[in-house]
Amino acid sequence: MPLTACAINCSLAASDARESSTDAMIAVLREAFEKHDVTLGKPIRIADHNVRPGVTSDEGEGDDWPTIRKQILAADVLVFGTPIWLGQASSVAKRVLERMDAFLSETDDQGRMPSYGKVAVAAIVGNEDGAHWASSQLFQSLNDLGWTIPAVAACYWVGEAMGSTDFKDLDEVPEKVAKTAAMVAGNAAHLARLLKDAPYPG
Secondary structure (H helix, E strand, O other), rough: EEEEEEEEEEEOOOOOOOHHHHHHHHHHHHHHHOOOOOEEEEEEHHHHOOOOOOOOOOOOOOOOHHHHHHHHHHEEEEEEEEEEOOOOOOOHHHHHHHHHHHHOOOOOOOOOOOOOOOOOEEEEEEEOOOOHHHHHHHHHHHHHHOOOOOOOOOOEEEEEOOOOOHHOOOOOOOHHHHHHHHHHHHHHHHHHHHHHHOOOOO
């Protein structure tokens, strides 16, 4: 059964500002997902859009979140990409989570949020420690908001402390990152197919 995935890039910079290591990590996962018949489209760079602060699904005129929300929920798998800043997920990532807070009150007749039956994984990059802390922030929040987190759900890379090398600048993908990406994609695809075939009862 073919599946689809939607990737969001929560870099602080817009696409025209600079290349993104988060996009580079998402590309590693795209290749891994393709081997499991999962199509991952072009990442949505959140900083390219006007995603207003708030906790509803529509914060009024000019808010781009409703369109992004539709794209996210149309997919079977969410790839949540974020860089690490100050040892944690970016402020843009936190804004996305805050907007998803609306899911708590958008349940169906069985009490299921719009994200029920959908899988979420993380793509994290940074130049110091913080990948485990960032993934714990993301996974707890996403789980609270109805997403299902598979085993081995984070693919990450962190460079030398206070270093200047970014993931996008590496000559090749580190073997450990490639192996982890394969596991993330395989587990996410497997779980997404199970949930699509047998949704949560609510």
